[in-house]
Amino acid sequence: MNYFVLFVFPLVLVCTSAFLPYKQVLQHSRIRGRQHGPNVCAMQQIMGSNKKYFTNCKQWYHRKICGKPTVIRYECCPGYSRVQGEKGCPVALPIDNIYNTLGNVGSSTTQLYSDRAKLRPEIEGPGTFTIFAPSNEAWASLPQEIIDALVSNVNIELLNALHYHMVDRRILTDELRHGATLPSMYQDLNIYIHHYSNGIVTVNCARIMMADHLATNGVVHVIDKVITAFTNTIQDTLDVDDNFQQLRAAVAAAGLEEMLSQDGEYTLFAPTDEAFKKIPPATLNRILGDPEALKSLLNYHILNKIQCAEAIISGAPMETLEGSSLEVGCDGNSHTINGKKIITNKDLLTTNGVIHTIDELLIPDSAKTLLELTKKPGVTKIGDLFKQAGLTSYLEGKELLTLLAPQDVAFTEVSTVMNEDVRNLLLSHIVKDQLSSKYLYHGQLLETLNGKKLRVFVYRNALCVENSCIAAHDRRGRYGSMMIMDKILTPPVATVMDILKADDRFSMLVGAIQTAGLTETLNRPGTFTIFAPTNEAILTLPNRERNRIVGDPSLLKYHITEQILVSGGAASQIVLLKSLHGAKLEVGTKRHVLHVNKFPVIESDLMATNGVIHAINQVLQPSATRQSESQNGMEISSDDILRFGVSPAKVPRPRIRKVRGAILQKSK
Known part of the structure; x- marks a missing residue:
């Protein structure tokens, strides 16, 4: 064990030392090669090429450079050579002129x-x-x-x-x-x-x-190259290269000429004229005619640092002047941006940076309309539906809006035959104002274009609007933002009591609620969650238990909480909800299905104006443990301990003493 610790410690030290990166990598290569003798360095060579690199921690384990497999070569470290009959590279090379x-x-x-x-x-x-x-x-x-x-x-x-x-x-x-x-x-x-x-x-x-x-x-x-002298700036290069006429005009229109002429360290991914021609004329003209969108577009092509192509050996996000990032990487001998091989000429050096020529224009979200944002893979269906409904003007205009865009998978089991109801539902997915999810708060009301009010629910692991929870990072466009949601929104239109009455599956539950005098409670404004047993669930009960649910309000209250929990709020965790009965309900998700007290919910997220309903095929019974936890100091009877087997060790000592005599009396 001591030997293992001594072996690993230098590796950790190398990967975290304060040396300059080149020295760190060289030292790591020495450590990897020392099993072959003194002054041996491990080199990684890209298979099928002569390119070799000293190995760093990441490359060593991945065995890839620019996505291509590598082979390990053990060679003499700089300044050393082999000698016949000796292990490794023990001889220091003589110094000459x-x-x-x-x-x-x-x-x-x-x-x-x-x-x-x-x-x-x-x-x-x-x-x-x-x-x-x-x-x-x-x-x-x-x-x-x-x-x-x-x-x-x-x-x-x-x-x-x-x-x-x-x-x-x-x-x-x-x-x-x-x-x-x-x-x-x-x-x-x-x-x-x-x-x-x-x-x-x-x-x-x-x-x-x-x-x-x-x-x-x-x-x-x-x-690895012959280098040449230069005195031109980035702007000078654009001015004399006929491949950049459109880019040159755009830079001038955006007022960036001065920046690209001054001292600095920039990387410009320069789209050629052919790259501009690939953009639909309407889109290009819109951007060129909008100074803010144009500046965002150009800044999205500029890094505030010099990134030489030869220093790229794997993909990495690089922040642009626009504020968002490009994934710059490599694939064999080709270099990539956002996974595409669009760099056609690399490392055009200037005094204030480097230019890489690209054959595709990069359009950031900040220069896009809402409709263009919906062309992102995985959320295209919502944009298609707006086109079918003739509602694209809302997604292409200059009004500040937020689109709550369900992922494409949310539409797989939903009929999207176009009618007025579908059009109205689509408008319920557009919220007034350009919002960011990081500013949403619990209980916030969002107004939709068709006048609906949508509630925001904040949970430990989820941020939801009504029944739908945010599934990915926001995308902020020129005038609108898109929040990517996991479900189609169902805006509430009635109270929980009205919804239960309108659904034949809950007729027995409705009768029990009315008998128990809870109708008024469930019709008033509130934040209820109801785990609603179906008629089938009630009918499976023995007669005595069935009568109990009708005549015992406390049992009904065990199915009701005063805080709204939609299914997405219980994903990847267990949530304890205090019921109106007082005992707690244990809610969680298993295999993407909501469960309460380990029983599956057969239909979740029936949204109401004053809460949410989850349908269950089970009548929930408060256990002794849950009752004792919720009572928080209330008397625990000897009957409870004998009947439910509650351990005395779990009961507070004063109450243990109080009921001990009764327990002994019963045991006689």
Whole structure:
């Protein structure tokens, strides 16, 4: 056991340490690899590619990067090598000058171009430098015309390109802070560093593959791309690229040109003109003609940070300037937004951010009409019904409204043949004013478009409007909000007594209520919950018990509480309701069916103006335990203890002493 604790503790320490993320990931890789000997690092390689990553906690257990399976490779950690006959990587590599180090770390092409550009004497001689050296594969991936341009012009272009990869001092990964800029050795033009929480470090959005290869005159970091200098802003890029004419006009109309021209750190997911053409003209014209909706639309495409594509190895929500989030991720070599492969060109760098070109316009909820919000999968049926009813004007106008939208599954067992009753029911699902569920409170009344008053019920695990409870987060549109509900709303139209009278199943219960003198109670304003036994339930009772329900008001009162509990309010928990009798009812849900005292409710949520009715095929009997709990200090008779087997240990001591003599007397 002690050995196990010693083994796990370093892993916990690595995953939570205060080191910079790159060092944390490197240390985690060392720990995972140490079973193979000293200075061995565990690397995860994406199957079918040459891309390798030091492994972090999450990747290690998931064994996936960008949704693709990985294989574990055990390699020497940076700065170490193997020796024949020895386990692991016990030999520290000798330190040489930068020129020779380039050949040892997989960047021999950079070494070759250093010769051609007459850079070799500089990186062999005295001085201290950091070079971000493109790997051989990075050079090979450049188009031939670019290579030809670099090596022409008496090699000055190649020298300038190499100098842009260099800084005139030694900089290890400990100093490569997120958002840092380093003046390069080419006209002091900046190199942009980003150090992400997953341990990936980028240089102008090129990933550092192997870091901290020390040299006698500096350090070499191997990167996966050839980087180039730039001086343009995001706005400058939009101004000169003909693919962004529509975006450029929209940015100008929304007054965002100044922001995209100033200093900052932004990521712009830039829709092309073709992306704008995919939007229905009516929708696009509506947004372009509404300054607030247009600004929301554009801000939904902008992050207030620089997110390089190479630093994305799994999906993650990223907050936009609009306020809501985009799910930015990857799928193999493709990058995704909200699960779609719509990024067509990535990592277009500027001095104030990065641009990723997308071929689909992203429309946030805040720029949508209520009708457009209903196109979300899972709530499309309500929108279709409004179209069939000819009521879409309510969902497309500028009036502030809230749509209580039942999920599609709520309509599976309900007839939606269009008639006036259905139209009226649809209007009962639209509440005046644009509301947010986080501001709803218990007992609040919401007025619908057709004049109905809907009650709000707040429970520990549910927030409900009448019989329907909120099933997902609100969606807030331009003028209206949509609350996604789990059921079709049934606005109340009568009292609980009127509903019972109108339903033949409860005729015997109604007679008992009238005999007991409870009619007036159940007709007055209130907040009743009635667990209503059907005629069938009463008829199954022996004659004596049947007569008792008619002649014993206390038994009837055990079926009634003075607080409204709809079925959704008892989901995933047990609720104790105090009845008018005084004893408590135990209400809960089992396999999505409401139960009371462990008996199933055969029909729930018959909504009334003064409460709710749940139909049951059982007459409920208050148990001795429930009676004693509700009596809270009332006398417990010896008859109760003998008849129901109440344990004396559960009875307060003064009452135990009081009834002990009676118990002994009966036992004689």
